Amino acid sequence: MTGTRSFLLTSVLIVALLIYMYAESLAFLFIRWFGTDDYSHGIFVPFISAFLIWQSRNRLLQVPRNKSWWGLVVITAGLFLYVVGELSTLFVVLHASLWIVMVGLAVTLLGIRGTRAIAFPLGYLLTAIPLPTFFYAGLSSQLQLWSSSLGVGCLQLVGVMAFQEGNVIDLGPVQLQVVEACSGIRYLLPLISLALLCAYSFNDQMWKRAVLVLSAIPISIVTNGFRIGMIGVLVELYGKGAAEGFYHLFEGWVVFMVSFGLLLMEMSLLGKLGVAVPRQSWSERLTLRHQELDAGREVGLENPAGNVFSPGPAYLCSVALFAPFTLFSTTVMDREEVPPPRATFVDFPMQIDGWQGEPAPLEKQYIDALRFDDYVLADYRWGTQHPVNFYAAYYRSQRKGQSAHSPQSCLPGGGWEIGSLTQQELSMSPGVTGPLRVNRAVIQKGEQKQIVLYWFKQRDRNLTDEYLVKLYLLWDAFSRQRTDGALVRLASLVGPGESEAVVDQRLQELAIAVGRELTRFVPN
Numbered sequence: 001m002t003g004t005r006s007f008l009l010t011s012v013l014i015v016a017l018l019i020y021m022y023a024e025s026l027a028f029l030f031i032r033w034f035g036t037d038d039y040s041h042g043i044f045v046p047f048i049s050a051f052l053i054w055q056s057r058n059r060l061l062q063v064p065r066n067k068s069w070w071g072l073v074v075i076t077a078g079l080f081l082y083v084v085g086e087l088s089t090l091f092v093v094l095h096a097s098l099w100i101v102m103v104g105l106a107v108t109l110l111g112i113r114g115t116r117a118i119a120f121p122l123g124y125l126l127t128a129i130p131l132p133t134f135f136y137a138g139l140s141s142q143l144q145l146w147s148s149s150l151g152v153g154c155l156q157l158v159g160v161m162a163f164q165e166g167n168v169i170d171l172g173p174v175q176l177q178v179v180e181a182c183s184g185i186r187y188l189l190p191l192i193s194l195a196l197l198c199a200y201s202f203n204d205q206m207w208k209r210a211v212l213v214l215s216a217i218p219i220s221i222v223t224n225g226f227r228i229g230m231i232g233v234l235v236e237l238y239g240k241g242a243a244e245g246f247y248h249l250f251e252g253w254v255v256f257m258v259s260f261g262l263l264l265m266e267m268s269l270l271g272k273l274g275v276a277v278p279r280q281s282w283s284e285r286l287t288l289r290h291q292e293l294d295a296g297r298e299v300g301l302e303n304p305a306g307n308v309f310s311p312g313p314a315y316l317c318s319v320a321l322f323a324p325f326t327l328f329s330t331t332v333m334d335r336e337e338v339p340p341p342r343a344t345f346v347d348f349p350m351q352i353d354g355w356q357g358e359p360a361p362l363e364k365q366y367i368d369a370l371r372f373d374d375y376v377l378a379d380y381r382w383g384t385q386h387p388v389n390f391y392a393a394y395y396r397s398q399r400k401g402q403s404a405h406s407p408q409s410c411l412p413g414g415g416w417e418i419g420s421l422t423q424q425e426l427s428m429s430p431g432v433t434g435p436l437r438v439n440r441a442v443i444q445k446g447e448q449k450q451i452v453l454y455w456f457k458q459r460d461r462n463l464t465d466e467y468l469v470k471l472y473l474l475w476d477a478f479s480r481q482r483t484d485g486a487l488v489r490l491a492s493l494v495g496p497g498e499s500e501a502v503v504d505q506r507l508q509e510l511a512i513a514v515g516r517e518l519t520r521f522v523p524n
Contacts, residue, residue, distance in 0.1 A: 010316055014105065017322045018098070021082065021329055025094040032130045041190035045128035048197070052121035059117045060110065069314045071108030072321060075101050079325050086329070087477040088470040089403045095129040108314040120200055127193040134466055136185070137409030143184050143221065145417060150225020155232045162232060169232060184224030187256050191216045194260060198267055208270040215266055219259050227255040337397045337477075339484035340523045345376035345394065348521060352513045355380045357390070371402045376521075380510055386495045386503075388510045394486040394522055398473055404487040406466050407441070407454045416443045416450070423464050426508050426515075436515055439464045442500070449494040451503045453511055458485035460524035486522040488514070 019026065033042040078100030085093030103122055106115045115122070131139070152169055155162040162169055195216035199209035350357035357378040367375075372393040379387040395403060408421065419442040425435040441452040456463045459476060463469050473483050490511055494503050 006316065010319055013319055014322060017319075017326050018101070021322075021326055022094065022098050025085075025091060025098060028091050029095065029128070029130070033128070038186045038189060039128070039130050040186075041193055042128035042130075045125060045193065049121040049124050052124065052200075053118050056118050056121070060114055063114045063117055064111070068107050068111045070112065071104045071106070071314055072317060074104030074107055075318055075321060076104075078104055079321070082329065084474060087483075088474045089398050089483075090132070090470060092129065092132045099125055099129070105315070105318060108312065108318055124193075124196060124200075127189075127196065131189075134406055134409055137406075140185050141409075141417075143188070143224075146221055147184050147225050147228050150222065151228030151232060154226055154229025158229075158233060160233060169228070184220055187224055187259055188217065188220040191220045191256070191259055191263065195263055198263060202267055202271075204271060208273070212263070212267055212270060216259075216263060219262050219266075223255050223259045223262070337482050337484070339396055339482045342394075342523045343520045345374045345392065345521055348376045348378075348392075349517060350378065352380070352510075352517060355382055355388075355510055355513060357381075370405060374521075382506070382509075385506060386493055386498070388490055388492045388506060390510065390514060391489045392486050392514075392518070392521070394484070396484050398483040398485060403473075404456055404469065404485060407452060407487070407489055408439075408466075416445045418442070419444045419449075426511055436462055436511065437464055438462075438511065440504075449500075450491055451494065451500060451507060452489065452491040453507050454487065454489040456485060457488055457518060457522045484523075486518075488518065490514075 029042065032039045034040070078097045081093055081097035081100060085091070085097055099122075102125070103115065106118070106122065110118075130136070148169060152162045155169070192213065195213045199212045202209055202212060350359065357380045359376070359378045362375060362377050370393060373396040374394040375392065377389075377391050379389055381387045393404065398404065408418070421439065421441045423437060424440050425437050427435055436455070438453045438455045441454070443450050443452060456466075456469050458469055458472055459480070459482065461472060463472070469485075473485075477483050490507050492503050492507055494500060
C-alpha cells in the first residue's frame with residue numbers, strides 16, 4: 001500500500017508540474033484538435049495509445065522490472081529541448097520535448113525492456129502532433145496542385161471541358177479554387193494514422209506493413225483528386241451551389257470512408273501474397289492476452305499492479321528534476337525583453353529617392369492571423385511604371401505563435417504557384433553597408449507573372465533562411481535578451497511587354513531605398 005501511495009502522489013505531482021510547464025503547448029494542441037479538421041483525429045490518439053498500453057499489460061508481466069536510471073538522462077534531454085522550443089518559438093519542438101519526457105518517465109518506471117514492449121503506443125502519440133507551419137504550408141500547397149491536376153484529369157475523362165491555372169480549375173462560366181482546406185491533407189494525416197493502426201494489428205511480414213502505411217499517401221491524394229473532379233461534375237450539372245455547404249461536407253466524408261475501405265482491401269490482398277501468416281483480429285488478440293494473463297498467474301508471475309505501483313528510486317527522483325526546472329523555466333521564460341526604441345511605421349516615408357508611395361490598410365483577418373505589433377503596407381511608383389507593393393511587419397517579441405511568417409508559405413494560393421525560388425545579393429550604397437541578401441520568388445497564374453523579393457531583418461542581421469531565423473532567435477534571447485525583428489517583402493507584376501530583368505531592376509532599386517530607411521523602424 002505504501003508503494004501504491006508513493007506512486008500516486010509522485011505521479012500527481014509530476015502531472016501537475018508538466019501541465020504547468022507545457023500549458024501553452026497543450027492549449028495549442030487542443031485548439032488544433034478541436035478547431036481544425038486537419039488534426040481532428042488527434043484527440044483520439046492518446047486514448048488509443050492508452051488502450052494499446054493496457055492491451056500490452058501481459059507482455060509487461062513477463063519483462064524483468066529493472067527500473068532504469070537512464071530514464072533521467074532521457075528526461076533531461078527532453079527538458080533541454082523544452083528550453084530550445086521556448087526560445088526558438090517552435091511549438092513542434094515543445095511537443096517533441098513533452099513526448100521525450102514521457103518516454104523518459106516510462107523508462108524510469110518500467111525499465112528499457114519494459115518501455116520497448118510499449119514502443120508502438122508511445123510512438124503512436126507522435127501522430128497527434130501538428131506538423132511545423134512551414135512544412136505544413138509547403139506540403140499543403142503541393143497537394144493543392146496535385147489535387148487540381150487530378151481533378152481536371154477526372155473532368156476531362158468524363159467529357160467536361162476544364163483547364164487548370166495553378167490551384168484554380170476553369171470550367172468556363174465557373175471557376176473552382178482548390179483552397180488549402182481542399183488540398184487533401186485533412187484526409188492524408190488521419191489516413192496515415194489509421195494505416196499505422198492497421199499495420200500494427202496486421203500479423204504479417206514487415207514489408208507488407210510498410211507498404212500498407214506508405215500506400216496511405218497515394219490513396220488519399222488520388223481519392224481527393226477524384227472528389228474534386230466529382231465536385232466539378234456536380235457544379236457543371238447543378239451550378240456553383242453544389243460545391244458548397246452540405247454537399248461539400250458529405251462528399252468529404254464519403255471520400256474519406258472510401259479511402260479507408262481501399263486501405264482495408266489492400267490489407268486483405270497483401271495477406272494473400274507470399275507466405276501465409278496466421279492473422280488475428282483485435283478481439284482474438286485480446287482474448288489470447290487474457291489467456292496469457294491467467295496462465296501467468298498459474299505459474300506465479302508477479303502481479304502487474306504490484307509492479308506498476310512500486311516505483312523505483314529513478315522514478316521518484318524525477319520529481320527532484322522537475323521541481324527546480326519548473327522554477328527555472330518560469331524565471332527565464334517570463335523575463336521581460338528589452339528591444340531598443342524605434343520609430344513606428346505610421347511615420348514610414350511615402351517619398352523615397354523619387355518613389356511615391358500610397359499607404360493601404362491590411363484586412364483585419366490578416367492582422368489577427370499574423371499577430372504583428374506594427375506594419376506598413378504601401379504601393380510605390382516611379383513615374384508611369386507598374387507599382388511595387390511594399391510590406392513590412394515588425395514583431396517586438398517573437399514568441400510562440402507570434403513570429404514572422406515566411407512568404408514561401410503564403411505566396412501560393414488564389415491560382416498562383418511558385419515557379420522558382422532563388423537567392424541573390426543587392427549592392428547597397430558603397431561605404432554604408434554590405435550587400436543585402438534576399439530571396440527572389442517568381443510566381444505565376446496562367447499568363448500572369450509576379451516577382452517577389454523578401455528577407456527577414458532580425459536585429460542587426462538580414463537573413464533569408466527561416467531555420468537561421470529560429471537559430472538566431474534562440475541565441476539572441478540568451479545573449480541579448482531580445483527577439484525583435486521584421487519580415488520585409490516587395491512584389492511587382494511583370495507587365496505586358498516587360499521582361500523579368502526590367503521588373504528585377506525596379507524591385508532592387510526600391511529594396512535598396514527602403515533598406516536604408518528600415519533601421520529606424522527595425523533597430524539593429
